[in-house]
Amino acid sequence: MLAQQKQDITALFQAALAPLLAGTEVVANVVLERPRDPSHGDVACNIAMQLAKQLKMNPRELATKLVDAVLANPARDGLVDTVEIAGPGFINLRVTAAAKQAVVKTVLAQGAAFGSGTAGEGKKVIIEFVSANPTGPLHVGHGRQAALGDALSSLFVSQGYDVTREFYYNDAGVQIQTLANSVQARLRGYKPGDAEWPESAYNGDYIADIAEDFKAKKTVSASDGSPATASGDVEDIESIRAFAVTYLRNEQDIDLQAFGVKFDNYYLESSLYSDGKVDAAVDMLNKSGKTYEEDGALWLRTEDYGDDKNRVMRKKDGTYTYFVPDVAYHIVKFQRGFQQAINVQGSDHHGTIARVRAGLQAVNVGIPQGFPDYVLHKMVTVMKGGEEVKISKRAGSYVTVRDLIEWSGGGDITKGRDAVRFFLISRKADTEFVFDVDVALKTSDENPVYYVQYAHARICRMLEQWTGDEASLANVDLSPLTAPTEAALLATLAAYPETLARAQTELGPHQIAFYLRDLAANLHSFYFAERVLVDDEALKAARIALMVATRQVLRNGLALIGVSAPNKM
Numbered sequence: 001m002l003a004q005q006k007q008d009i010t011a012l013f014q015a016a017l018a019p020l021l022a023g024t025e026v027v028a029n030v031v032l033e034r035p036r037d038p039s040h041g042d043v044a045c046n047i048a049m050q051l052a053k054q055l056k057m058n059p060r061e062l063a064t065k066l067v068d069a070v071l072a073n074p075a076r077d078g079l080v081d082t083v084e085i086a087g088p089g090f091i092n093l094r095v096t097a098a099a100k101q102a103v104v105k106t107v108l109a110q111g112a113a114f115g116s117g118t119a120g121e122g123k124k125v126i127i128e129f130v131s132a133n134p135t136g137p138l139h140v141g142h143g144r145q146a147a148l149g150d151a152l153s154s155l156f157v158s159q160g161y162d163v164t165r166e167f168y169y170n171d172a173g174v175q176i177q178t179l180a181n182s183v184q185a186r187l188r189g190y191k192p193g194d195a196e197w198p199e200s201a202y203n204g205d206y207i208a209d210i211a212e213d214f215k216a217k218k219t220v221s222a223s224d225g226s227p228a229t230a231s232g233d234v235e236d237i238e239s240i241r242a243f244a245v246t247y248l249r250n251e252q253d254i255d256l257q258a259f260g261v262k263f264d265n266y267y268l269e270s271s272l273y274s275d276g277k278v279d280a281a282v283d284m285l286n287k288s289g290k291t292y293e294e295d296g297a298l299w300l301r302t303e304d305y306g307d308d309k310n311r312v313m314r315k316k317d318g319t320y321t322y323f324v325p326d327v328a329y330h331i332v333k334f335q336r337g338f339q340q341a342i343n344v345q346g347s348d349h350h351g352t353i354a355r356v357r358a359g360l361q362a363v364n365v366g367i368p369q370g371f372p373d374y375v376l377h378k379m380v381t382v383m384k385g386g387e388e389v390k391i392s393k394r395a396g397s398y399v400t401v402r403d404l405i406e407w408s409g410g411g412d413i414t415k416g417r418d419a420v421r422f423f424l425i426s427r428k429a430d431t432e433f434v435f436d437v438d439v440a441l442k443t444s445d446e447n448p449v450y451y452v453q454y455a456h457a458r459i460c461r462m463l464e465q466w467t468g469d470e471a472s473l474a475n476v477d478l479s480p481l482t483a484p485t486e487a488a489l490l491a492t493l494a495a496y497p498e499t500l501a502r503a504q505t506e507l508g509p510h511q512i513a514f515y516l517r518d519l520a521a522n523l524h525s526f527y528f529a530e531r532v533l534v535d536d537e538a539l540k541a542a543r544i545a546l547m548v549a550t551r552q553v554l555r556n557g558l559a560l561i562g563v564s565a566p567n568k569m
Contacts, residue, residue: 016069041092048089059089101478103494107549120161129344131168143401147424149344151509180241186211222249224266281328290362305358327359341372377429384437408440422449426513455520459551460567473545480539485526
């Protein structure tokens with residue numbers, strides 16, 4: 001059912017309860033659910049069983065009073081068809097055919113806005129994802145983050161939230177120095193396998209590409225930050241570092257552009273140090289009384305906040321452990337006015353959750369408990385030609401996002417992007433995923449993105465054969481839509497707004513992919529069971545309206561996850 005219809009039915013129950021609750025302190029919370037067995041009806045309510053004891057009534061007796069009141073209420077006309085009592089006091093309702101068919105006109109009227117909500121109006125949320133170290137190309141794990149994070153951001157936008165997509169660059173620390181040393185070794189003529197090649201160096205071909213451009217004194221720019229011009233001096237390690245970082249940030253920009261992902265803001269870890277944010281965070285923690293010195297190190301009492309042990313903040317050598325800048329960064333997020341922060345990261349970050357949240361509570365500046373939220377994803381295994389792919393020549397030790405897009409599209413970037421995006425959100429984030437490139441290339445029902453996109457293209461082909469005006473469908477009579485396959489389509493269309501609201505609340509963008517596959521399945525079932533362009537003008541008009549509504553919802557859902565809706569396949 002549509003949200004408004006649920007509200008109207010809830011209002012019917014509240015009106016029926018009003019005289020029974022008058023003069024009491026009993027509070028009724030009417031909850032409508034979908035019966036597990038569809039044969040029991042469209043809506044179930046157990047309010048009679050909830051309130052019977054408080055009202056000192058038998059549950060079935062109370063249910064009977066409520067049913068009689070609902071049936072006697074004129075507001076139920078056109079909405080509620082039948083109301084029945086089952087078992088000890090469950091109330092099952094069936095809505096009218098007209099109420100079920102109403103979704104078509106709602107979709108036609110709202111168009112691209114169908115499914116949108118207002119729960120997030122006035123609320124700011126920051127969603128951080130990808131956040132790759134600028135030490136190499138983006139790997140498939142980053143791709144899963146990009147797909148999840150971007151879809152999640154779109155979900156929040158659809159529910160009225162003011163969303164900022166943020167990329168956090170880890171541009172400080174040992175890995176950046178390793179990158180500079182790797183490029184310097186290439187500049188000196190060494191390569192992987194040589195005795196002089198550093199053991200910790202990065203081995204991918206991209207290191208040689210950076211060295212070549214550095215030697216040529218080229219200038220590179222990333223989407224955020226100042227351009228870097230190479231000095232060409234093999235001994236100038238600072239120039240090598242700056243050039244290599246900017247070079248790889250630009251490479252990551254290119255990967256993200258191919259993936260269709262854009263960020264609103266880029267935040268540099270190095271700025272936390274240069275702007276004094278890390279020192280300020282440590283100072284706040286010291287003043288909170290939650291730190292102590294032991295064995296030459298500074299510790300935070302994270303056990304006070306549910307961690308399994310206290311954690312070192314500053315090591316004996318004076319450097320901070322990696323969770324300290326994370327605490328500083330999230331203090332900054334809170335200070336920027338975000339009521340909710342969500343981090344999409346690999347499952348290897350699980351250990352940092354307790355200590356980051358502990359640090360944020362310890363500074364005692366009003367940050368809510370549970371800030372930030374985390375969506376942790378598990379690894380992606382890539383299969384190609386029936387074998388697992390572990391190494392990319394481009395990266396040296398892993399499969400890159402660009403590899404996956406190119407392989408999955410068979411030379412078509414849009415097709416590859418669609419497949420990678422859909423596949424990488426088609427499972428819950430905390431489950432491991434096997435990405436089969438061979439399946440992504442198939443033009444059959446085995447390929448889930450093709451299956452959904454073909455449903456859209458199939459409708460477009462139907463409508464091409466119809467010479468009418470879609471504007472004329474606004475006032476179409478939908479009563480002829482009585483076939484079982486039509487009923488299934490109507491019910492699935494009506495479930496779309498609730499699906500989005502639930503997926504946003506549960507931080508589960510995979511639910512959109514599940515929904516789209518269900519909607520496509522219902523469309524294909526309808527296609528094989530019924531004809532659209534029949535001789536009966538009333539039936540034809542109703543079915544065309546149903547097809548236009550289904551096409552719209554397919555487009556809306558695919559757009560949310562960044563996948564195209566082709567008119568032809």
